[in-house]
C-alpha cells in the first residue's frame with residue numbers, strides 16, 4: 001500500500017490499520033494529515049480484500065490530541081470554515097465506509113481526536129485514555145462534528161456539560177456514559193481490538209455492510225422508516241451467496257465460509 005507522511009497504513013489478513021503518526025504533536029490533525037486520511041479511506045474503500053478498519057495513534061501517549069493548534073491559530077474565519085468542512089467530510093467518509101471501523105483509543109483523544117473516535121462504529125480504549133472536547137478553552141467550539149455526534153451518542157445534557165466545560169474525562173467515565181465499549185490495560189488494547197476485528201472479518205461482507213447501512217441510515221430516520229430500511233437490507237442479504245452459505249453451514253453443522261458476493 002502507499003506510504004504517507006502523517007499516517008501509517010497497514011493491512012493484514014483483511015484487517016487494515018490506520019495509525020495517526022505525528023508523535024511530536026501528539027498526533028494532532030493538520031490539513032496534510034486529513035488529506036492523507038481521506039486518500040487512505042478511498043484506497044480502503046476500493047480494496048475488496050479489506051473487511052475491517054482499525055484506527056489508532058502512534059506512541060503510547062495519544063490517540064489524537066485534536067486539531068493542530070499551531071496551524072489553527074493562523075486561520076481567518078474562512079480558512080477555519082474550510083478546515084472544519086474538510087474534517088467533517090473526511091469523518092463522514094469514515095463513518096460511511098461500508099466496512100466496520102473500530103477506534104483503538106490509546107491515550108489522549110481530545111477535540112478532533114474525540115470527534116474522529118466518535119465517527120468510528122465503536123471504541124475500545126486503554127485505561128489511560130482521556131476523552132474531551134476542550135475547544136471552549138480555546139474560545140472555539142468543536143468543528144469536526146462533535147456538537148452533532150456526541151449528543152446523539154451520550155444524550156444532549158451530558159454532551160453539553162462536556163462541551164461547555166471542556167473538561168477531560170477518564171476512559172472509565174467514557175465507558176460509563178456509553179462512549180467506550182471496552183476498557184483495556186494499555187498493553188492489551190491492540191490484541192483485544194484485533195481479536196474483535198478478526199471475529200467481525202470472519203462474518204459475511206454483504207451482511208456486515210447491510211447491518212452497518214441499516215443502523216446508520218435508520219438512526220437518521222423515524223422508527224417505521226428505519227424498519228423499512230431494515231427490510232430492504234434484509235432482502236439484499238437474502239439474495240447473497242453468503243446467506244445461502246450461512247444457513248446451509250448451520251444445517252450441515254459446520255462453520256460457514258463467507259465469500260462476500262451477492263451472486
Ligand code: CO8
Nearest residue numbers: 024025026028065066067068069080084110111112143144
Ligand atoms: N496541536 C498542536 N500541537 C499539540 C497539540 C495540538 N492539538 N497537542 C499537543 N501538542 C504538542 C505540544 O505543543 C507539545 O509540543 P512541544 O513539545 O513542541 O512543546 C507536544 O505536543 C507535547 O504536548 P505537551 O507538552 O502539552 O504534553 P502534556 O503531556 O503536558 O499535555 C495534553 C498533553 C493535555 C494533551 C496537551 O498537549 C493539550 O492540552 N493539548 C491540546 C489539546 C486540545 O486543546 N485539543 C483540541 C484542539 S482544537 C480542536 O481539536 C478543534 C477541532 C475542530 C477544528 C475545526 C476547524 C476549524
